[in-house]
Every structure is written in structure tokens, then in C-alpha cells.
Amino acid sequence: MEWIPTRAAGLARLAAFLPDAGRAYAERRNLDLGPQDRSNVSALSPWLRRRLITEEEVVAAVLSRHSAAAAEKFIQEVAWRTYWKGWLELRPDQLERFNAEQGALKAELDRDGHLSRRYQRAAAGETGIACFDAWVAELRDLGWLHNHARMWFASIWIFTLGLPWQLGADFFYQHLLDADPASNTLSWRWVAGLHTPGKHYLARAENIDRNTAGRFAPYGQLNETATPLDEAPRALPVTPLSPAERQPVGPCALLLTEEDLHPESWALVGEVRAIAILPSATVAAPGSPAARFSEGALDDAATRATMHFGVPCSMVAAEDLPAWLNGQGLSVVVTSQAPVGMIAAQLRAVEARLTVKGARLIQLRRPWDELLWPRATAGFFKLKTRLPEVIDVLGLDPGAPRLL
Ligand SMILES: Cc1cc2nc3c(=O)[nH]c(=O)nc-3n(C[C@H](O)[C@H](O)[C@H](O)COP(=O)(O)OP(=O)(O)OC[C@H]3O[C@@H](n4cnc5c(N)ncnc54)[C@H](O)[C@@H]3O)c2cc1C
Numbered sequence: 001m002e003w004i005p006t007r008a009a010g011l012a013r014l015a016a017f018l019p020d021a022g023r024a025y026a027e028r029r030n031l032d033l034g035p036q037d038r039s040n041v042s043a044l045s046p047w048l049r050r051r052l053i054t055e056e057e058v059v060a061a062v063l064s065r066h067s068a069a070a071a072e073k074f075i076q077e078v079a080w081r082t083y084w085k086g087w088l089e090l091r092p093d094q095l096e097r098f099n100a101e102q103g104a105l106k107a108e109l110d111r112d113g114h115l116s117r118r119y120q121r122a123a124a125g126e127t128g129i130a131c132f133d134a135w136v137a138e139l140r141d142l143g144w145l146h147n148h149a150r151m152w153f154a155s156i157w158i159f160t161l162g163l164p165w166q167l168g169a170d171f172f173y174q175h176l177l178d179a180d181p182a183s184n185t186l187s188w189r190w191v192a193g194l195h196t197p198g199k200h201y202l203a204r205a206e207n208i209d210r211n212t213a214g215r216f217a218p219y220g221q222l223n224e225t226a227t228p229l230d231e232a233p234r235a236l237p238v239t240p241l242s243p244a245e246r247q248p249v250g251p252c253a254l255l256l257t258e259e260d261l262h263p264e265s266w267a268l269v270g271e272v273r274a275i276a277i278l279p280s281a282t283v284a285a286p287g288s289p290a291a292r293f294s295e296g297a298l299d300d301a302a303t304r305a306t307m308h309f310g311v312p313c314s315m316v317a318a319e320d321l322p323a324w325l326n327g328q329g330l331s332v333v334v335t336s337q338a339p340v341g342m343i344a345a346q347l348r349a350v351e352a353r354l355t356v357k358g359a360r361l362i363q364l365r366r367p368w369d370e371l372l373w374p375r376a377t378a379g380f381f382k383l384k385t386r387l388p389e390v391i392d393v394l395g396l397d398p399g400a401p402r403l404l
């Protein structure tokens with residue numbers, strides 16, 4: 001599997017996977033056949049994460065090939081990404097809390113030699129648990145792991161190695177091509193038993209043996225009786241989504257960020273006169289697969305945007321945006337709403353500076369997010385049951401009778 005950071009490569013992977021996105025996916029998706037064989041899953045996450053390709057078009061493509069019943073499982077998996085995004089969007093404090101805890105634990109690593117040695121052994125893939133050590137190597141070398149491997153990895157990290165989940169989430173975040181604050185942080189919490197209190201995910205040797213087709217068989221090496229993690233109950237306020245913004249008619253600049261690199265499908269009304277793109281926000285080490293994917297994706301988006309809108313695209317640091325916009329003789333810059341995370345924080349600061357200068361940052365929300373994020377108030381089920389209606393409203397299933 002080669003992850004090439006262009007929209008064209010994402011679309012090619014989607015096309016190649018389409019025949020297997022129906023019942024075959026539902027039956028075989030849990031198998032981790034190893035890095036040489038990713039035929040049973042889409043491996044689309046690095047492209048979806050940055051919206052080099054979008055959820056809507058992936059769902060529409062799958063429904064153009066399979067019946068809604070056959071495609072149900074795959075579409076639900078795509079919706080997990082949306083669920084985690086929506087969940088965090090409604091509770092931004094969760095990420096603040098994670099960042100603070102993770103920062104404190106990193107400082108602790110400098111003080112606590114015992115914790116530091118155990119962490120270093122795990123991060124170097126020197127635990128002696130063959131499957132875990134192989135996944136560390138895969139993560140470092142390729143920047144990607146199968147979903148089941150991510151679940152086993154996180155579970156072994158927390159329950160067998162006894163390491164803090166926040167350090168594991170941070171380790172993933174530094175290496176994954178698809179590193180995403182919502183899917184990553186909340187999946188680690190889910191494995192730990194903190195997302196659904198009292199329900200954790202325990203990696204079992206028999207399950208790993210069966211689902212890796214015998215590549216790994218860590219019998220006797222795993223803690224298979226651990227209890228879920230606990231944390232002091234802390235009320236997390238649910239912040240309702242602010243109403244989606246509308247773009248005023250008139251000339252504007254576009255701002256591309258790594259949160260959405262397909263401006264060709266933004267619902268724009270004004271004439272685009274200039275385009276800026278924010279530098280990469282990845283925390284991955286320079287030259288690592290994740291850093292390279294990130295930089296390549298930005299280049300690809302800048303090239304496409306230039307071709308599509310017929311104006312050049314410049315890389316502009318967030319703090320320089322107000323001056324850049326002013327230099328273009330414009331007072332409105334339009335972007336796609338950045339969900340909770342580093343880029344959203346950058347945009348808040350940009351917006352404040354623009355406002356002082358009498359200019360505006362408009363954040364458009366995609367209809368997929370607008371319809372589904374508000375459903376992430378409780379468990380996934382509530383959002384899942386809305387999917388057929390959303391697919392209908394957005395017209396994503398060419399063969400379906402209209403529900404509404
Ligand atoms: C501990 C842990 C950490 C994770 N961290 C991330 C992360 O940082 N970024 C990320 O994109 N995904 C993360 N995931 C979710 C999931 O593992 C990946 O999205 C999935 O492995 C991608 O493989 P795929 O593209 O072949 O998925 P497929 O099985 O082909 O599914 C299609 C698409 O659906 C979405 N999807 C599928 N399963 C999930 C899921 N459980 N949660 C969210 N979206 C899903 C992805 O966009 C995926 O590309 C994490 C899961 C765990 C257990």
C-alpha cells in the first residue's frame with residue numbers, strides 16, 4: 001500500500017477498493033493481514049482525514065456500486081469519523097483536558113526514570129511482545145496501522161504495559177498519516193473504558209491470533225483480565241454548534257487548511273480573487289512519513305486550487321494573514337470550518353486579528369457535518385440511525401427511493 005498525498009491517488013485507491021466495499025468489507029474488515037495486504041480495508045483514512053477526498057463522495061461512490069444494505073457497514077465506519085468529530089465539536093473542553101494531561105505526563109517523563117524507561121521501551125518496540133513491537137515498527141516506518149491493530153496496540157499499551165493512555169495517544173499522533181485529534185484521542189479513551197465508562201477493550205491473544213491469520217500469537221503475554229480505567233467524574237459542558245456561517249456575495253480570498261483540502265467542492269458564492277494556504281500543522285518529525293504526506297497534500301491542494309480558481313495560491317503563516325489579505329485589497333477570507341484542534345485554534349486567533357482590522361473570516365460548514373455533528377450527543381447509535389436520512393437529503397444514493 002502506497003499513500004501518495006494527492007487527491008488523484010486517493011480517488012484511484014477509492015476506485016480500486018470499490019468492488020470490495022460491500023459485503024466483502026463487512027465480512028473481512030477485522031482481519032489485519034499485514035502491511036503487504038490491505039485489500040480487505042479501504043486504507044483511505046490519510047486522504048479522508050484532510051478531505052483530499054470527502055466523506056460524501058466516498059459514500060456516493062460506494063452506493064453507486066453496492067446496495068444500501070451491502071454498503072451499510074462501510075458507510076457506518078465512515079460515519080465513526082464524523083461521530084468522533086461531532087462529539088469533540090460539542091465538547092471542545094475534552095481536547096483541552098487531554099492536552100493538559102498529556103503535557104503534564106511528558107514533563108513527568110523527565111522526572112520519573114522508571115516511567116521513562118518503560119515508555120522508551122514501548123516507543124522503541126522493545127517490549128518482547130512480538131505483535132506490539134511489529135506494530136511500533138509499522139507505525140514508525142509507514143505511519144499507518146489497521147484499525148484492529150490500533151485497538152490491540154492501545155489496549156496492550158494501557159492494560160499490559162501499564163502506560164498512561166495519554167502518552168500512547170500522543171505517540172500515535174506523532175506518527176499516523178491520518179493523525180486526527182478527534183478519532184485518535186477519543187478512540188484511546190474508548191479503549192481505556194473512559195468514553196463509555198466501565199466498558200473497555202481488552203486485547204486477547206486468541207483474537208489477535210485469529211485476526212492476524214496466525215502472524216502473531218501472544219498467548220500468556222497479555223493482561224486479559226484488567227479492569228477499565230477510571231477517572232474522577234467531571235461534567236463536560238456540551239456546547240451547541242454555532243449556526244453555520246454564510247458567505248457574503250462579493251469578492252473574497254480563500255484560505256486552505258489541512259482540515260479540508262478540496263476547495264473545489266466548497267459552496268462558494270463570491271468571486272475568488274486570491275488564495276492562501278496555511279503551513280502544515282503536523283507534529284510529526286520532519287522527514288517522517290506523516291510529515292511528508294502532510295506537505296505533499298498541501299502542495300497538491302495548492303496546485304489544484306490554482307488551476308480550478310485561476311488565481312495563484314501562496315503559503316501564508318496564520319499571523320501574516322491579515323496583512324496578506326489587506327495586500328490583496330480584500331476584506332473577506334473564506335475557509336472550510338476547522339473542527340476542534342490546532343488549526344481551529346489558529347483560526348480563532350486569525351479571526352480576532354481580522355476583526356480588529358474590519359475584515360472577516362467566514363468558516364463554511366459542509367452539509368455532511370451540519371447534518372451529522374449535532375447527533376453526536378451520546379453514543380454512536382443516535383448518529384448511525386440518522387444516516388439513511390442524511391444520505392437521502394444529500395442525494396448520495398443514486399438507486400434509492402427518496403425518503404423525504
Ligand atoms: C486507538 C485508535 C486510534 C485511532 N486514531 C485515528 C486517527 O488518528 N485518525 C483516523 O483517521 N482514525 C483513527 N482511528 C480510527 C481507525 O483506526 C482508522 O480510521 C482506520 O484504521 C482507517 O483505516 P481504513 O481507511 O482502512 O478504514 P476502513 O475500515 O476502510 O473505513 C473507511 C473509513 O472510515 C473511517 N473509519 C473507519 N473506522 C473508524 C474508526 N474506528 N474511527 C474513526 N473513523 C473510522 C476512516 O475514515 C476510514 O478511512 C483510530 C482508532 C483507534 C482504535
